[in-house]
Amino acid sequence: MAGKPTKDKAKTAPARASTGTLAKAPTSGVVKSTVRGAGGAYADFDIENPKLPSAIADAALASGNFPYDKKLKGDRYLEDLQGLQIELLKLQRSLAAQQQRVVIVVEGRDAAGKGGLIAAMAQHLNPRHAHVVALSRPTDLERGQWYFQRYVAELPTAGDMVVFDRSWYNRAGVERVMGFCTKDQLADFLREAPVFEGMLVRDGIQLIKLYMSIGHEAQLKRLHTRHHDPLKQWKLSPIDLQGLSKWDDYSTAQAEMFRFTHTEQTPWTVVLSNDKYRARLNAIRHILSVLDYAGKDRAVVGKPDPLIVGSGPVFFG
Numbered sequence: 001m002a003g004k005p006t007k008d009k010a011k012t013a014p015a016r017a018s019t020g021t022l023a024k025a026p027t028s029g030v031v032k033s034t035v036r037g038a039g040g041a042y043a044d045f046d047i048e049n050p051k052l053p054s055a056i057a058d059a060a061l062a063s064g065n066f067p068y069d070k071k072l073k074g075d076r077y078l079e080d081l082q083g084l085q086i087e088l089l090k091l092q093r094s095l096a097a098q099q100q101r102v103v104i105v106v107e108g109r110d111a112a113g114k115g116g117l118i119a120a121m122a123q124h125l126n127p128r129h130a131h132v133v134a135l136s137r138p139t140d141l142e143r144g145q146w147y148f149q150r151y152v153a154e155l156p157t158a159g160d161m162v163v164f165d166r167s168w169y170n171r172a173g174v175e176r177v178m179g180f181c182t183k184d185q186l187a188d189f190l191r192e193a194p195v196f197e198g199m200l201v202r203d204g205i206q207l208i209k210l211y212m213s214i215g216h217e218a219q220l221k222r223l224h225t226r227h228h229d230p231l232k233q234w235k236l237s238p239i240d241l242q243g244l245s246k247w248d249d250y251s252t253a254q255a256e257m258f259r260f261t262h263t264e265q266t267p268w269t270v271v272l273s274n275d276k277y278r279a280r281l282n283a284i285r286h287i288l289s290v291l292d293y294a295g296k297d298r299a300v301v302g303k304p305d306p307l308i309v310g311s312g313p314v315f316f317g
Contacts, residue, residue: 045220045244052224056217063215066274067307077277083300084284085124092125092161094293099158101205104287105167108212109250110240111222113273113280117212118165120280121287131156134165147171147189148196155205168193172257177249178239190260197266206291210283211254211270213315216247218274258316270315272308282308 045053061071095102104121106114122132133154142150148168156162171189175181181189200207214222223240226232243250262268269286273279286304288296 047224047227047241047244050228052221056220056224059217060215060221061218061274063217063274064213064272066215066218066272068275068278071275072277072281074277077281080281081120081284083297084281084288085120087288087297087301088121088125088284090295091288091291091293092130094295095161096129096159097294101156101158102161102291103156103200103205103207104161104163105169105207105209106163106165106212107167107169107173107210108273109214109219109254110243111219111226111235112212112214113276114165114212115235116276117210117280117283118163121163121284125161129159130161130163132163132165133167147185148192155200168196169257169261172261173250173253174239174243176253177246178242190256193261194263194266197261198263201265207266208287208290209266209268210286211258211268212273212279212283213270214273219247220244255316262311262316267311268316269309269311272315278305278308285309 045056062069094100106118108114118132122130131154135150135154138150151164151168154162154164168189171181171186172193176186197207223236223244226236258268271279271283271286282304285302286309288301289304
């Protein structure tokens with residue numbers, strides 16, 4: 001594997017800060033943000049400036065205590081990905097034959113690589129039986145329903161797999177930080193989510209929860225790239241821009257989400273994603289490792305890199 005590990009594990013502690021109130025959409029390109037990392041603090045970050053500050057660029061890969069000092073080479077990535085995609089097809093055929101149901105929840109900060117992972121997973125799967133769900137903001141009708149109701153409608157039937165590109169955990173993340181839900185609604189969610197997920201598992205659904213974790217400078221670099229690339233600008237929303245100044249608030253929300261919703265029955269698995277290629281391969285390896293299916297080639301699946309994939313305080317920090 002390319003690059004040397006520089007640390008045994010990532011040990012970033014969550015910053016404690018109040019969630020604040022809903023910010024107004026920025027009217028200029030300048031977003032005030034403090035970035036803590038190897039390069040020190042950056043008092044001002046101007047996303048409109050076409051030149052990314054060198055201090056951010058230099059610190060991006062290592063941010064968040066990412067354990068490798070070089071990215072995985074593209075040819076190695078494509079070679080490994082092909083083998084894993086063949087295994088995903090075996091999994092899909094096995095689910096159909098055994099009439100089993102799988103739900104994969106993919107969460108994470110903005111620009112953490114959720115979409116790239118899901119695209120790599122779904123690229124060669126039969127879309128009739130592998131559904132990607134990315135719901136838009138709730139309608140007036142849905143806002144009057146039980147919070148989990150619109151997600152229940154997307155759950156798989158026998159033989160199918162559903163991948164949620166963001167999920168019911170919107171309430172614990174963006175809704176909390178941006179002031180789109182009340183404190184009571186948040187408290188209800190954190191109490192009820194493990195109960196809801198327990199019901200799914202007891203009904204026979206195999207539930208996998210992935211959290212894509214990105215360092216602060218790595219996130220700023222990716223968001224800056226999106227803002228200045230006309231082919232990627234659609235990925236950057238006004239909410240993403242407001243979120244640039246709320247890193248600490250999202251850290252607090254993330255820590256509390258793990259504390260309440262990481263259970264023995266429905267655990268979270270964190271994937272460090274500063275290197276998108278490594279993140280995708282190891283996330284897919286984790287999924288294939290925890291699911292049983294006919295014809296599994298264990299040599300191809302391998303084991304997820306313990307420096308990239310894990311649970312518990314070291315990864316939840």
